[in-house]
Amino acid sequence: MGRMTRRAAERGALPAALGAALLALCGLGRAAAPPEPRPSAGAVRGQSVQHISVWMHQGGDGAEFSAVRRAADAFNRGQRAYRVDLAAASYTGNYTERVHGAAATGTLPCLLEFDGPYLYGFAWRGYLQPIDRYMPRTLLDDVLPSVIAQGTYDGRLYSLGQFESGLGLWGNRAHLRAAGVRIPTFARPWTLAEFERALERLGAVAGVDYPLDMSFYASLGEFYSYAYAPLLQGFGGDLIERRHYRSAKGVLDGAASVAAMRHLQRWLARGWTRVVQDRADDFARRRAALLWNGHWHYPALRKALGDDLLLLPLPDFGRGSKTATGSWNWGITASCPFPAGAGAFLAHLMSTAEVLRISNANGAIPARRSSLARSPLYGAGGPLRLYARQISAGRGITRPVTPAYEAIGRAFSQAVGAIAAGGDAQAELSKAAAAIDRDLAAHRHYPLR
Structure with a gap:
């Protein structure tokens, strides 16, 4: 990065x-x-x-x-x-x-x-x-x-x-209550369908500019591979095959990962989330109803939202609720x-x-x-x-246990940026997988020393 x-x-x-x-x-x-x-x-x-x-x-x-x-x-x-x-x-x-x-x-x-x-x-x-x-x-x-x-x-x-x-969703209790949506729990996270219905309803709540802050302001750094890998994994995809860590092809650009990124594009197209990069406080200022981010925001958010602050699990996109570590x-x-x-x-x-x-x-x-x-x-x-x-x-x-992680983080972050800007999800993920595989090949798949 x-x-x-x-x-x-x-x-x-x-x-x-x-x-x-x-x-x-x-x-x-x-x-x-x-x-x-x-x-x-x-x-x-x-x-x-x-x-x-x-x-x-x-x-x-x-x-x-x-x-x-x-x-x-x-x-x-x-x-x-x-x-x-x-x-x-x-x-x-x-x-x-x-x-x-x-x-x-x-x-x-x-x-x-x-x-x-x-x-x-x-x-x-x-x-x-x-x-x-x-x-x-x-x-x-x-x-x-x-x-x-x-x-x-x-x-x-x-x-x-x-x-x-810790990674999850920060939520605004007042906005969720006004939207009439179920508050998800550890035992019962939102399903994909529930999550998208919640985004639609939250978008209609007075004072909410857009429902979900995905923290795009973090730019093309390692944050993207930390925070958005659980989105891929929730759909059944991943950043790389994890048995031998020898290739990203067919995994990062496989059907499940592509489906995850196409849903991200759907959320952007419907105005449920936005690529906001000039500020990082839309959720704290109650412009967004949900924030996809981590534990380090707690002090500032608690001060800003008080008892309206909720900590929620990421949705179950089909393969269980996942989180980063x-x-x-x-x-x-x-x-x-x-x-x-x-x-x-x-x-x-x-x-x-x-x-x-x-x-x-x-x-x-x-x-x-x-x-x-x-x-x-x-x-x-x-x-x-x-x-x-x-x-x-x-x-x-756990993030990929391979010396290629630096290359994985760079390639995936660039792909997310391009996809958020309207690029074809399949093409951008395939480009990222190819870049990762080139790094692996250049280092002979990082043989143990």
């Missing part, structure tokens, strides 16, 4: 007020302003204390950075063998490209944060080392299976994330001189308390069951519990 996705940027911009309130609720205190990060890229040799450099994708004023800064401070105080040096993003442009550049120049840190699906390419290129030997078995047994699945490549665990993501996670680089120290800090980040701290700060699904049970957002009666139920029920589908 050419720039950091709006999804990543939006998550980094969650209001500090929500995080502070939730941290206080759970007895974790207020997050302090982070000090200046050390400039060194690698761990420092020749010292009695081993310095572990850590990179985060978020800037130093972000809620996630503040949570990790506090975790690093606690880790540094609690032992004398290692010193964590945390560096925030201090650049403009694409974080993934920064990682590639650092790998080429030998300046990767010891512990690296990266968006989940890029793990496979990083591991295949030799940037990372397996981490399973550094993680206690009791810790791994408590981690959500979807987080383990995201971090596993070639049978080894390469990464762990402190949180999981995966988020930012941590891996130890192959060049790290002190992998045991990096592993010790990662285990600390994955503690129940630290997982809960960052989840309360950014609104994401806690990656550990023990943290979920204590979460005011995701525990029993929590306003975001639906996201956790979706993951626990197996409705989430």
